[in-house]
Amino acid sequence: MKLFNLVIDPGHGGTDTGATTGDLHEKDINLDLGLKLRHMVEKFGLPWDVYMTRVDDMTITQSKRGAYSKSVNADLVLSIHVNSFTDPDTNGAMVFHWPDNEFGKEVADSISLAIPKTLRRMSNQGRVERSREATKELWPRVRYVLSKHQAATILVETGFITSSWDRSALLNKAVQTQLICAMLIGVGRTWEIVDTAKRRIEQ
Numbered sequence: 001m002k003l004f005n006l007v008i009d010p011g012h013g014g015t016d017t018g019a020t021t022g023d024l025h026e027k028d029i030n031l032d033l034g035l036k037l038r039h040m041v042e043k044f045g046l047p048w049d050v051y052m053t054r055v056d057d058m059t060i061t062q063s064k065r066g067a068y069s070k071s072v073n074a075d076l077v078l079s080i081h082v083n084s085f086t087d088p089d090t091n092g093a094m095v096f097h098w099p100d101n102e103f104g105k106e107v108a109d110s111i112s113l114a115i116p117k118t119l120r121r122m123s124n125q126g127r128v129e130r131s132r133e134a135t136k137e138l139w140p141r142v143r144y145v146l147s148k149h150q151a152a153t154i155l156v157e158t159g160f161i162t163s164s165w166d167r168s169a170l171l172n173k174a175v176q177t178q179l180i181c182a183m184l185i186g187v188g189r190t191w192e193i194v195d196t197a198k199r200r201i202e203q
């Protein structure tokens, strides 16, 4: 029996397109990355059971996603999203966890550190300010997603669909692979923590 249950949650889907620019929809990028992440777990033969809240373009509520992660006894939920903001210069990935949750923080930090350089936030003072503004605007929605899951949940905003820099990065296969590796590192960190704890209980 595998001891670690990972739920991959590609955000949005179906009638809920998520953020859009032209005919590029967030829901499609999320699903693409989610399926590639699952594929990578299988390819590496990692001893994790992977569950997905959706594997196609279907509409699914946050409550249903939460009920699903509970029903499969998730150890970690990884929710994948793409950000948007009014300022097209604001860019970069952001990784969120439940506030004051040490475990979530550790996992989120592992992912953040491994995020490919291309998807790091460009930093000059103006940009830092704006990305702070974007985070403030985004937080209630992130909090809502996180609140629906009983298990530790990490939400990765992989980049901004409104930034042409991020858009081309997110559609680039090499960057996608690096991004998925960053998520794998974070999940690996969780696995390590959960595995140690479970072994301790078994002893």
Ligand SMILES: [Zn+2]
Residues within 6 Å of the ligand: 011, 012, 018, 019, 026, 081, 082, 083
């Ligand atoms: Zn989203």
